[in-house]
Amino acid sequence: MIEVSVTAQRFQVDAVTVAAAFGLDPAHLQDKMRPGEVTSLCEKGVDADEGRFRLTFRHAGRVLRLTVDEGGQILTRSTFDAPRSPLRKSGARP
Secondary structure (H helix, E strand, O other), X not given: OOOEEEEOOEEEEOHHHHHXXXXXXXXXXXXXXXXXXXXXXXXXXXXXXXXXXXXXXXXXXXXXXXXXXXXXXXXXXXXXXXXXXXXXXXXXXX
């Protein structure tokens, strides 16, 4: 199984890879992405990280982070609890 593929200057991550990180059914992943329950971000490395990309997915207080090369090869993979925003304290509103 190819987990990350590169097409026309963008990355496509296999739904099984993302869903597994959050304990979701891969068949329902897009349904969670449409309303923003699962979000993604792609960051391009610079300087010492040139040629690397960080793909970050978030859902329900959890994060999946993949660092990949230009060909989509996964270099590192991590899942962790999303850090709490310092602006969001008990009772505080954004």
